[in-house]
Amino acid sequence: MSSRDNPPDTAADLLLPVPDDDGAPFWEYAARGELRVQACADCDEPRFPPRPCCPHCQSFAARWQRMSGRGRIWSYVLPHPPLLPAYAAQPGYNAIVVELAEAPRIRLVGNLVSAADAPLNSVDPARLRIGAPVKVAFHAMPGGVTVPRWILERP
Amino acid sequence: MGATLKDATAIAGIGQTPFARQLPESERTLACRAIVAALDDAGIAPSEVDAFASYTMEETDEVEIAKAIGAGDVTHFSKVGYGGGGSCATVAHLAAAIATGQAHVGVAWRSRKRGSGPRPWKNTRVQLPTSGQWTRPFGLLRPADEIGMLARRYMHEYGATRDHFFNVALACRNRANQNPAAIMYDRPLTREMYMTARWISDPLCLFDNCLETDGALACVVVSAERARDCRQRPVYVHSAAQGLPAQHHGMVNYWNDDPLTGPAWTAARHLWKGADLGPQDVDVAQIYDAFTPLIPLSLEGYGFCGRGEGAAFTEGGALEIGGRLPLNTGGGGLSEAYVHGFNLITEGVRQLRGTSTAQVPDAATCLVTAGEGVPTSALLLRS
Numbered sequence: 001m002s003s004r005d006n007p008p009d010t011a012a013d014l015l016l017p018v019p020d021d022d023g024a025p026f027w028e029y030a031a032r033g034e035l036r037v038q039a040c041a042d043c044d045e046p047r048f049p050p051r052p053c054c055p056h057c058q059s060f061a062a063r064w065q066r067m068s069g070r071g072r073i074w075s076y077v078l079p080h081p082p083l084l085p086a087y088a089a090q091p092g093y094n095a096i097v098v099e100l101a102e103a104p105r106i107r108l109v110g111n112l113v114s115a116a117d118a119p120l121n122s123v124d125p126a127r128l129r130i131g132a133p134v135k136v137a138f139h140a141m142p143g144g145v146t147v148p149r150w151i152l153e154r155p
Numbered sequence: 156m157g158a159t160l161k162d163a164t165a166i167a168g169i170g171q172t173p174f175a176r177q178l179p180e181s182e183r184t185l186a187c188r189a190i191v192a193a194l195d196d197a198g199i200a201p202s203e204v205d206a207f208a209s210y211t212m213e214e215t216d217e218v219e220i221a222k223a224i225g226a227g228d229v230t231h232f233s234k235v236g237y238g239g240g241g242s243c244a245t246v247a248h249l250a251a252a253i254a255t256g257q258a259h260v261g262v263a264w265r266s267r268k269r270g271s272g273p274r275p276w277k278n279t280r281v282q283l284p285t286s287g288q289w290t291r292p293f294g295l296l297r298p299a300d301e302i303g304m305l306a307r308r309y310m311h312e313y314g315a316t317r318d319h320f321f322n323v324a325l326a327c328r329n330r331a332n333q334n335p336a337a338i339m340y341d342r343p344l345t346r347e348m349y350m351t352a353r354w355i356s357d358p359l360c361l362f363d364n365c366l367e368t369d370g371a372l373a374c375v376v377v378s379a380e381r382a383r384d385c386r387q388r389p390v391y392v393h394s395a396a397q398g399l400p401a402q403h404h405g406m407v408n409y410w411n412d413d414p415l416t417g418p419a420w421t422a423a424r425h426l427w428k429g430a431d432l433g434p435q436d437v438d439v440a441q442i443y444d445a446f447t448p449l450i451p452l453s454l455e456g457y458g459f460c461g462r463g464e465g466a467a468f469t470e471g472g473a474l475e476i477g478g479r480l481p482l483n484t485g486g487g488g489l490s491e492a493y494v495h496g497f498n499l500i501t502e503g504v505r506q507l508r509g510t511s512t513a514q515v516p517d518a519a520t521c522l523v524t525a526g527e528g529v530p531t532s533a534l535l536l537r538s
Contacts, residue, residue, distance in 0.1 A: 015279060015296075017288040027288075048410050049289055055402065074409070075308040078357035079300050084277065087294045095295040097304055097409050107409045109290045120294060125357075130311045147292055 013086035069136035093120035165382035165389035168197025168375035174492035185371035186266035198386035206258030239526030242496035247395035266371035315466035326474035331486025398422030419456025441499035
């Protein structure tokens, strides 16, 4: 398999993130329990997804800025079959987009769960609401990759 | 100001195969059938074809097609990316080539066994550039999920409801019910069917999603002068545009200032700049409808209404025959066939020839758009 493959999660067959060169630091920081986004080392503008060059000042110098891990739900969907088997096995799961408190234009796709290691369908879909405050939690997937997940600030 | 595309070229022929959930023939055979039919419609010999254009997702290629149909020496060929966003650009690239003397007779085509073939998102070994790592692990797997996310936000910001999306689905279905070639020809849709349908990705239900179809279509583009000598009434390419907005991210356009201002806005600005006409002059529209929410977003982008007004625009039968803007008069991707939007081009041609199965009286101008939510393209056709 090439580096562009989405290898299955060995336990649950959930898809694992397959980092590209620009995205790799995000996942390395996540494995340490830190939510960081790429920012220009010259003009300080944060950017997501990560890329080689700052679209504002064209600098190739970047740093990884730590975020508080707080944000709000910007939107969400409740996917129903047909789905890949590992996702179909968690009916009622959600996918959400979170806008980060410090940088509202930086939005991360994730899942709202009741606890870092809880199933993807562990929150009642009726609890999902655009604007709801959430905080990050980190989940180590069985394949050895850590992903950010999201928990309601007021569960 | 140098050469202009305005009315310099015309669509002289259209052709298609039957549409079905499954057709027995190969994509290559279907492509050849559609292309030969389009050339016959134009009255142009295959040996005169010297240009080809299609989608990067097209699995048949110029070499195989050219030698099968008996094309002559080919001097222009191009493929456009981003799935259904490339539909109108295939015609635009041929128009540009012909208007600048690179070629004389161009064929654009799309052949796809999407009904028989695998669903692209099921392939876990392929990722869209850069975005897959940020979305797919979280179960945001399919185009319906990606657009559903934007649709929910659109509903939240502007008060759009499922009834607005139903208006879109119903208009397309009603037109398909008039079109014997449409997959949904004999299957009417009711509000109750829509409201009780199963979810695909809440807020999108089954009827918010396009069909899965086998079929092929083609059209022939020549100079306006040549078109006037062809078999059919010419349909002129009045204006054409592609659109990739600044800081756009494709169908997962969550990462810029304003995710709800999509490629339609960019394409529209260029389209109208190159035209003698504006949105108020459009008699009938063929708007890319892989998902119903793309219609209100496109209505805003192409200037038929203001920002946030696209859902309300669909009210009161506006998209039906006799309404403000009759939509997708062959049934569209939602109810005729989903072949990456190429059937919207051929239906636009039929409207301007006066031969649609849901003819808008005296239609003289037609907007055709490609996929919104991905780098897109559009054509303004006139008779």
